[in-house]
Amino acid sequence: MVETRVARGDLHRRHRAVYALGPHRRLAPYGESWLAALAVGDRGGLGGWSAAAVVGAAAWPARPQVLVRGGPLTLDGVDVLRTRALDPADIYTDAAGLRFAWWPRTLTDLAARASVAELQSVLDGLERRGLLDLPRLDAALRAARGRDGIAKLRRALVPYDTIPEAEYLSLLERFSALLGGQADLPPHEVNGPVTLGSGRMIRVDVVFRGPRVAMELDGRDSHDRSLRFATDRERDRELQKLGFATPRFTWQDVMHHPQRVLRDLRVLLARRV
Structure with missing residues (x-):
């Protein structure tokens, strides 16, 4: 059945056991991100800028980004961010079933690659949507102590600190x-x-x-x-x-x-x- 629909052009294979439905081989960023998240399965979910975009704290990246634990994984047109440890609480599943890294984990992951200004932009987006919880982020920072970029993320948080x-x-x-x-x-x-x-x-x-x-x-x-x-x-x-x-x-x-x-x-x- 699947092979017939692929041959007919109704389905387009994007990743192993993951297909795009319809006349277009490439989808908009949100659709491509869904396909990438499905391909990852229970090894993780959307990560990095894609995870920030899901909650409206950043623009969708040109290539989906996924966060996965365990061994190597290659996905066509997808940036795979690997981690040795991924707490189940770090992955959130929305009402539609889309899996993505929840924002405290996303911020600590982005810290290694993003600038202070980019991190502040994400923080602003989280605050506008009522998601930013500073005590929870403080706990995530303590857990991520020693990782690349954490000092940079703390600098990005300076405008959110109480001013005497x-x-x-x-x-x-x-x-x-x-x-x-x-x-x-x-x-x-x-x-x-x-x-x-x-x-x-x-x-x-x-x-x-x-x-x-x-x-x-x-x-x-x-x-x-x-x-x-x-x-x-x-x-x-x-x-x-x-x-x-x-x-x-x-x-x-x-x-x-x-x-x-x-x-x-x-x-x-x-x-x-």
């Missing part, structure tokens, strides 16, 4: 001084009070009252990032009801790329005139 209040306010003051030196920018207030529609008063990191721009600096009180994320977005919505634009920057943006932040602020402020 004094250092946080000092950074805001330094950035405020930089803003004050820009003659083309309107007046602003650091840690400025804004009364919400409910009557509750909050403090906004940098407020431009004329053009109604409320800039926030992310990175403080990050012991519970998921809760913080939800609370911050609720604040943003309340400020937007008052007509404020609510740009957010990381403290690393302000510390290391202040001119980029200034450029983005100028564009936003110009639109609010």
Whole structure:
């Protein structure tokens, strides 16, 4: 039956006992990744950038990547990442049956090959989707101690560390001084009070009252990032009801790329005139 459908062109052999159905020999990245995961079977699942893509934390790579334990494995058009140890808890199976490395394992694997900026991009994607759990990642880092790239991953996590209040306010003051030196920018207030529609008063990191721009600096009180994320977005919505634009920057943006932040602020402020 299978041989007949292959001869007829309905099925295309992609890997051992794995076939693509339909007129196209090659599928889109998600389809090719499914085929690769099926070929791996219970030896593992999607890994690396493919695993990050499944949860929406990265773009799909041109070639599927799989993480497998045990001996050699060659798959046409697939990057095979081999490991001697693979905890069953490291592999997640979604509702459709797709097997892939869960994100703590994926991050520690990517650390050996990705740049700090690429790792931070994955971390941002995980946080946006409410998946990032810092205590769980800390445990994964301890378990991966000594592996290549772990020190790099810890550097990527710096923006997610809690900033002491004094250092946080000092950074805001330094950035405020930089803003004050820009003659083309309107007046602003650091840690400025804004009364919400409910009557509750909050403090906004940098407020431009004329053009109604409320800039926030992310990175403080990050012991519970998921809760913080939800609370911050609720604040943003309340400020937007008052007509404020609510740009957010990381403290690393302000510390290391202040001119980029200034450029983005100028564009936003110009639109609010």
